[in-house]
Amino acid sequence: MGLFTKFFSGLKKTQSKLSTEIRRIVTRSPKLTGDDIEELEAVLLASDMGFAVTERVVDAVRESYESSGGQAGSMLEVAQAEVESCLGDSTARLAKRDGLTVVSLVGVNGAGKTTTAAKLAHRVKAGGGRPVLAACDTFRAAAIEQLNLWGERLEIPVVSSQYGADPASIAHDAATSALGRGSDYLFIDTAGRLHTKHNLMRELEKLHRVIGEKVAGAPHETLLVIDASIGMNALTQAREFNKSVPLTGLVITKLDGTSKGGMVVAIQNELDLPVKFIGLGEQPDDLQPFSPAEYARALFFEE
Numbered sequence: 001m002g003l004f005t006k007f008f009s010g011l012k013k014t015q016s017k018l019s020t021e022i023r024r025i026v027t028r029s030p031k032l033t034g035d036d037i038e039e040l041e042a043v044l045l046a047s048d049m050g051f052a053v054t055e056r057v058v059d060a061v062r063e064s065y066e067s068s069g070g071q072a073g074s075m076l077e078v079a080q081a082e083v084e085s086c087l088g089d090s091t092a093r094l095a096k097r098d099g100l101t102v103v104s105l106v107g108v109n110g111a112g113k114t115t116t117a118a119k120l121a122h123r124v125k126a127g128g129g130r131p132v133l134a135a136c137d138t139f140r141a142a143a144i145e146q147l148n149l150w151g152e153r154l155e156i157p158v159v160s161s162q163y164g165a166d167p168a169s170i171a172h173d174a175a176t177s178a179l180g181r182g183s184d185y186l187f188i189d190t191a192g193r194l195h196t197k198h199n200l201m202r203e204l205e206k207l208h209r210v211i212g213e214k215v216a217g218a219p220h221e222t223l224l225v226i227d228a229s230i231g232m233n234a235l236t237q238a239r240e241f242n243k244s245v246p247l248t249g250l251v252i253t254k255l256d257g258t259s260k261g262g263m264v265v266a267i268q269n270e271l272d273l274p275v276k277f278i279g280l281g282e283q284p285d286d287l288q289p290f291s292p293a294e295y296a297r298a299l300f301f302e303e
Contacts (some may be wrong), residue, residue: 050266
């Protein structure tokens with residue numbers, strides 16, 4: 001399955017709603033009325049594109065519509081081009097350094113950190129790399145079991161301990177193991193925590209401090225994993241997490257189950273943080289590198 005095919009399949013709920021409503025609005029008359037503009041704004045905001053992006057897309061569509069006579073297909077192309085411009089030049093590449101590269105996955109409960117850690121490790125292994133996984137979510141016993149099951153399934157080593165163990169100690173042991181194996185990457189699955197729980201955020205800072213003492217400059221990537229269904233609340237999460245542990249990028253999960261796919265555009269436009277990967281399903285290969293051009297097209301057009 002090609003990259004665009006995966007994007008289209010995963011974004012079908014968002015695409016169907018956006019394209020249907022935009023076509024309906026722009027084919028009613030040769031000129032967009034004030035009511036038409038309001039409806040267009042409502043459709044874009046419903047996909048969680050945010051006010052700034054919505055305003056840009058509406059202005060571009062209105063200008064093009066009035067100068068071209070209002071072809072629905074061309075209006076979708078105008079919207080696509082404007083969204084792609086808002087997304088900018090994002091890179092989906094993981095940081096890579098000589099020796100061991102440490103990647104920390106952070107976020108709230110239920111965002112998909114454990115699965116994302118496993119899928120990223122799978123991508124590295126598929127590319128010929130040697131990854132190790134660290135089960136540092138010791139607050140949720142099921143997370144340790146889940147990561148170990150992923151490790152067995154993907155044949156990737158997992159360093160773990162018991163429920164309630166010190167996450168920083170596990171991270172330290174995992175780094176020692178990864179260095180001893182000559183591994184390329186260490187992916188750390190951290191416990192889910194609300195950004196408002198200051199004691200848990202301090203614990204995350206400690207884990208990063210400990211791993212930085214073991215591996216120079218670590219973590220080299222700190223990726224915030226966000227559930228797409230929360231929409232614009234993701235902006236608040238990203239801002240607050242970034243205050244405690246500087247983020248290097250975002251991973252958006254569960255896009256295949258929401259009609260709020262526009263939230264990726266809002267985040268990319270409003271925060272100086274690249275969206276590096278997006279989750280479009282449950283299989284190991286369903287974590288896809290983020291491509292602004294392919295994503296923008298999949299928002300408005302069928303395959």
